Amino acid sequence: MNGLNRLVTRVFDVLLAPLEWVGVEFSLLVVSAVFGVLALWVFKHISWQRGIRSTKRRITAHLLEIRIYQDDLGVVARALGKVLRHNVVYLGLNVVPFVPLVLPFALVVAQLVVRYAFEPASIAQVVQAQSSAQAIAGDGITVTIRGDAAAIEGLELLLPDGLVARTPLARVPTSGLAAQEFVATEPGEYTLRFWTAGGVETTKRFVAGGARPRTLQPERARGLAAWLWPAEESLAGTGLTEISFVYPESELGWLPGRGPFGVILVFVVASMLAGVVALRPLGVHI
Numbered sequence: 001m002n003g004l005n006r007l008v009t010r011v012f013d014v015l016l017a018p019l020e021w022v023g024v025e026f027s028l029l030v031v032s033a034v035f036g037v038l039a040l041w042v043f044k045h046i047s048w049q050r051g052i053r054s055t056k057r058r059i060t061a062h063l064l065e066i067r068i069y070q071d072d073l074g075v076v077a078r079a080l081g082k083v084l085r086h087n088v089v090y091l092g093l094n095v096v097p098f099v100p101l102v103l104p105f106a107l108v109v110a111q112l113v114v115r116y117a118f119e120p121a122s123i124a125q126v127v128q129a130q131s132s133a134q135a136i137a138g139d140g141i142t143v144t145i146r147g148d149a150a151a152i153e154g155l156e157l158l159l160p161d162g163l164v165a166r167t168p169l170a171r172v173p174t175s176g177l178a179a180q181e182f183v184a185t186e187p188g189e190y191t192l193r194f195w196t197a198g199g200v201e202t203t204k205r206f207v208a209g210g211a212r213p214r215t216l217q218p219e220r221a222r223g224l225a226a227w228l229w230p231a232e233e234s235l236a237g238t239g240l241t242e243i244s245f246v247y248p249e250s251e252l253g254w255l256p257g258r259g260p261f262g263v264i265l266v267f268v269v270a271s272m273l274a275g276v277v278a279l280r281p282l283g284v285h286i
Helices: 002-020 024-046 049-068 073-116 149-153 223-228 259-282
Strands: 141-147 156-158 163-165 170-172 177-184 188-196 200-208 219-221 240-244
Touching (some): 002 024, 024 259, 049 073, 073 223, 141 188, 141 200, 223 240
Antiparallel strands (some): 141 177, 219 240
8 A cells, every 4th residue: 555655646746746837726627637538538448338328228218208108107107117227227337337446536536635635734823832831722733643542552752843742642542542732833844753552653744834845644544544645654553543633724726615625526526527528539428
């Protein structure tokens, strides 16, 4: 998984670099449109096109039968049953070929989300460290850690220079949960270091203020969730399942929406529109 995520990330670094000179909106739309056309081309070659055409013709024929013999309830009932049956077949012929496209879809969407959906911690959260007497709980950044009970029970967190703890590291092993609040004394890119029982070390990148890096993700995970956060490696083998905090959601310029939802919305709509435009040129039946 980590190898595939690294490979896909490098490919997107190369492909998106020239597009991003024009703007994030242009880059997002171009990638979405290209994916839509490529997905349609793949669908054409892995689907049973003859079966789809035949099933559509049969549905049309039985609909005409209902229109012509609308006064004969017996004929209408039989034709309606055939329409429903062929519709089920038609859906199956279209849905099944899309299953192999789920992984490419997830890989592309994940890359777009970590590149365009978030901003570094806002300047309002990048504050000068205050004394414990002045600190106000809740106005900093809270890092949340989830994992196995043993990993959480022995968990240690080291904040780098530039980040100051607001609260002690709170551990709840029975719930597999730990959390700590901190603040940044200045903008920058930081590495939080974690140690679990047995001395296993792992890290999480945190960015506050300043220029936005090429990729930015609020969560590091393991298992299937790691596919959604490709900018940092999986937590497999650490005893932890998630390390996360909240980043501000990014605006998408003149495109609708913001944050992950906005990126996914634009990607789905733009790829579908590009696919519709390419249907006839590619000779695809869907």
